[in-house]
Amino acid sequence: MSNAERYTRVAIILHWLIALGLLAQIALGWWMIDIPKSPPGVRAYWFNIHKSIGLTLGMLILLRVVWRFTHGAPPLPDHIAGWQRMAAKISHYAMYACMVIMPVSGYLGSSFTKYPIKYFGHTLPHWGWDAPAYKEICSQVHYITVIIFMVLIAMHFAAAVKHMMARDGVIQRITRWG
Numbered sequence: 001m002s003n004a005e006r007y008t009r010v011a012i013i014l015h016w017l018i019a020l021g022l023l024a025q026i027a028l029g030w031w032m033i034d035i036p037k038s039p040p041g042v043r044a045y046w047f048n049i050h051k052s053i054g055l056t057l058g059m060l061i062l063l064r065v066v067w068r069f070t071h072g073a074p075p076l077p078d079h080i081a082g083w084q085r086m087a088a089k090i091s092h093y094a095m096y097a098c099m100v101i102m103p104v105s106g107y108l109g110s111s112f113t114k115y116p117i118k119y120f121g122h123t124l125p126h127w128g129w130d131a132p133a134y135k136e137i138c139s140q141v142h143y144i145t146v147i148i149f150m151v152l153i154a155m156h157f158a159a160a161v162k163h164m165m166a167r168d169g170v171i172q173r174i175t176r177w178g
């Protein structure tokens, strides 16, 4: 396989780094919301870890989106059917949209509370204010986007397994660099 047929090294590294980070972040998110409010501090501690990891992933995602728009994607092999090309395109863009909306909605929601965000212990500038109605909208967007994203990931994973079984060279586009 030539380099023109696969993703660049940077795109490959970012794909796997972000994939691992997001899966861990989703697990952490679902786990932390059930932490009881007493004893005080434990819940806030894990929420701040979630916010810190989320902001870090947000920056990596920004880098990835910029890289994607400046470097494009390699053309798919000729034998891939038209509907599959379309499905890949739509689902990849939908995943990028979710990857942007999740950290942004989380950050905005957390800014519309009276608590400043602590990034791995460092208090970030708090430009927001205590606005429960805005916070609620952001929380809803965060929640719904996570659900949509999980459905997309399940489909993405199923497609990847299908390509692995077909041994059609699609997996190698994002797992090997020259």
Ligand code: HEM
Binding pocket: 015, 018, 019, 020, 022, 023, 068, 073, 088, 092, 093, 095, 096, 153, 156, 157, 160, 161, 170, 171, 172, 173, 174
């Ligand atoms: C949270 C997890 C994941 C996310 C957010 C994600 C997202 C994406 C996105 C957005 C693309 C399109 C890249 C582009 O055109 O810029 C892509 C490509 C790809 N992903 Fe993932 N991915 C994840 C996990 C996985 C896993 C677990 C596998 C394998 C089992 C996988 C296999 C692939 C493959 C083979 C491609 C290349 C498709 C092609 O050739 O066009 N991904 N992924």
Ligand code: HEM
Binding pocket: 022, 025, 026, 027, 028, 029, 030, 033, 047, 050, 051, 052, 053, 054, 055, 057, 058, 102, 103, 104, 105, 106, 107, 108, 109, 110, 117, 138, 139, 140, 142, 143, 144, 146
């Ligand atoms: C990077 C991607 C992110 C993913 C995949 C993610 C995932 C999740 C998940 C699965 C939950 C539990 C379900 C729910 O209640 O919505 C959650 C909740 C939450 N997340 Fe995130 N999150 C991300 C980024 C962030 C960021 C950057 C912040 C804040 C700076 C944040 C703040 C919160 C908060 C405060 C909750 C508790 C529920 C709420 O108040 O909305 N998240 N997140």
